[in-house]
Amino acid sequence: MIGKNTDRSRECAKLKIASLFLLYCYIVFFFNDTATTEIYTLSLHDALPILDSNSRLNILSGATFVLNNVELVSGSIFVESGGKMIVKNSKNSIWQNGNLTISGEYVLDNSTLHMNGTIDGEEGILVSSTGNMKIKGNSNITNGENVSFNYFFVVEDGAIFNMSNSYLSYVGWDSSPYKRGLEIYTDDAFIMGSSFENNYIGIILFGAREMILNNFIEGDSFGGNGAISSNSENNTIYNNTIFTYAFSSSGIYFSGPGKANNISSNKIVTSGENSFGIEIAYSSNENLIFNNEITTNGINANGIYVHENSNKNNVSFNFINSTSDGIRMIDQNSENIISHNIINSEGDRKSTRLNSSHIPLSRMPSSA
Numbered sequence: 628m629i630g631k632n633t634d635r636s637r638e639c640a641k642l643k644i645a646s647l648f649l650l651y652c653y654i655v656f657f658f659n660d661t662a663t664t665e666i667y668t669l670s671l672h673d674a675l676p677i678l679d680s681n682s683r684l685n686i687l688s689g690a691t692f693v694l695n696n697v698e699l700v701s702g703s704i705f706v707e708s709g710g711k712m713i714v715k716n717s718k719n720s721i722w723q724n725g726n727l728t729i730s731g732e733y734v735l736d737n738s739t740l741h742m743n744g745t746i747d748g749e750e751g752i753l754v755s756s757t758g759n760m761k762i763k764g765n766s767n768i769t770n771g772e773n774v775s776f777n778y779f780f781v782v783e784d785g786a787i788f789n790m791s792n793s794y795l796s797y798v799g800w801d802s803s804p805y806k807r808g809l810e811i812y813t814d815d816a817f818i819m820g821s822s823f824e825n826n827y828i829g830i831i832l833f834g835a836r837e838m839i840l841n842n843f844i845e846g847d848s849f850g851g852n853g854a855i856s857s858n859s860e861n862n863t864i865y866n867n868t869i870f871t872y873a874f875s876s877s878g879i880y881f882s883g884p885g886k887a888n889n890i891s892s893n894k895i896v897t898s899g900e901n902s903f904g905i906e907i908a909y910s911s912n913e914n915l916i917f918n919n920e921i922t923t924n925g926i927n928a929n930g931i932y933v934h935e936n937s938n939k940n941n942v943s944f945n946f947i948n949s950t951s952d953g954i955r956m957i958d959q960n961s962e963n964i965i966s967h968n969i970i971n972s973e974g975d976r977k978s979t980r981l982n983s984s985h986i987p988l989s990r991m992p993s994s995a
Contacts, residue, residue, distance in 0.1 A: 686710035686731065694738075700724065703750075706731040708757040714738045715764075722771065726750050729758035729786075735793075737764035742778035743771025747800040751779030756813075759787040762795075762821075770797040777827070780809045784834070788816040799827030807831055818842060829869070832856040839864045846871040853878045853895070859885040866892045877903040878921070883910030883937065891917040900925045903932045904947070907940055914940045922948045930970065934958040943967055 682702045686692050688709030696716045703725030706712050710731035714721055717738040724743050727733075729752070744750045752768075754760045760782070762768065770777055777800040782788045788811060799808035808828035816832075819840040823829040829844040829852065837859070844853040844867055853869035856862060859881070869878040878895035880903075881888055888911075895904040904921030907914055914937075921930045930947035933940055933956045943966040947953040953970030956963055 683725070686712050688731070694721070698722075704728070706733050706758070714740070723750065727752045728755065729753065729760050730755045731757070732759040732761075734761045735763070735766045735768070736761075737766060739767040739769070741769060741771045744776045744778055745773060747776050748779055748806060749776070751781070753779075754782040754786045754788060756783045756785035758783070760789070762790040762793045764792065766793040768793070768795050768798075776800075779805050781805055782809075782811045782813050782816065784812045784814075786813045788813060788818075790818045790821050792820045794822045794824075796823070796825045801827065811837065828855055829853045830855070832859050832862060835860050835862065837862040840866060842867045844869045846873060846876060852876050852880055855880045856885060856888065857882050859888070861887050863889045864891070864893060865889065867894075869893060869895045871895075871897045871899060871902060873899045873902070875899065875901045877906040879904075880906045880908070881911045881914060882908045883912065886912040886914065888914045889917075890914060890919065892919065894920045896922045896924070897928055898924045900927060902928045904928075904930045904949075905932070907931075907933045907937045909935045909937070911937045912939050916940065916942045917944055919945045921945065923950055925950065927951050929953075929955045931955070933960055933963060936960065938962050940964070941966070945969075947971065949973070 684701050684704045686704075686706045688707050691711040691713070693713045694715070694717055698717065698719040700722040701724065704712070704723065705728045708730040712732070713734045713736070715734070715736040715738060720739045720741050722741050722743050742750055742752070774797070777797045780798045795809060799806055801807065804810070806827070808826040808831055809823070810831045810833070812833045814834040814836055816834060816837045818830065818838070820842065822843045824845045826846070829846055830839060832855070839854060840863070846853050852873075853871050854864060854867070864879055871878050876897065876899045878897055879890055879893065881890070890905060897904055902923060902925045904923055905916055905919065907916070916931060923930055928950050930949040930953045931942055931945065933942070935958050937960050939962045941964045942954060943964065945968045947968065947970045949970065949972050951972070953972050954965060954968060
């Protein structure tokens, strides 16, 4: 084991770790031979490696770098395609003073990663088209010493992304692409049992067949939206708890031409003025909106809002408490099914407002 309780042994440990990093760099560069099939591994356990904050750590193809119960301060880290980095049991934190670029495999297990920027977007996480990122075991990704500055987090098309039972905060600072929050462009991402707090937008989906299950998502007071999907289809948004606070924000927002998404059994609470629990827009068709519990507390806030040529959606068995329309469908929509929803609306606002042709099937009585 490297590292003891005395100051002297700690200094010795730092020297040993520095030597190991030099040896590691020698290994991965020296053996970067495409003809060999051997795997070279360096594992650091119970150590305190300190790197210069401007340093760059490269994990090259064929190399594996394991950090176990380690505190690491590093500049940029690049995991090359075919390389692997595993960080586990490192709750004392990995301090990232540069970008984390993942083109190989990166595993964060029961560890804390600080994206330690000094301005918004100075650094962030990019999972490239060949990358594979797994976040699990009560891991935590957040910002750094200055909590006023946020970072970017982008998963490119073709990448593999899995996150379970972990925590993500302070991602995104603006409504522009690559600045909004966790942006997922790949297919088949899996996110379960995790918490998203203080992000500009909770989760942004552009792929297909994404599974977003059993998460807690809280939008901030600026971007506000919980989960957004654009041009995406066959996603499952199930049993999530979502809170939003911003003006004109949505707990869940889907826009076309994506279709056939399953939005079921979610609990959504909005507090912003002109907000929406679930919003389906711009030719987003054939979605199932089923068994959701929606409460809108802001002024002129709607429970479910379907508009802009969004057709053949099934809105059924939802429970809605709304300060405005419980369900609102306007702007040339057609053939949407409205069935067995329970709606409580305040004042003299209509519980359900429809425009164009829809199919209301056995809707349960609503209170005005």
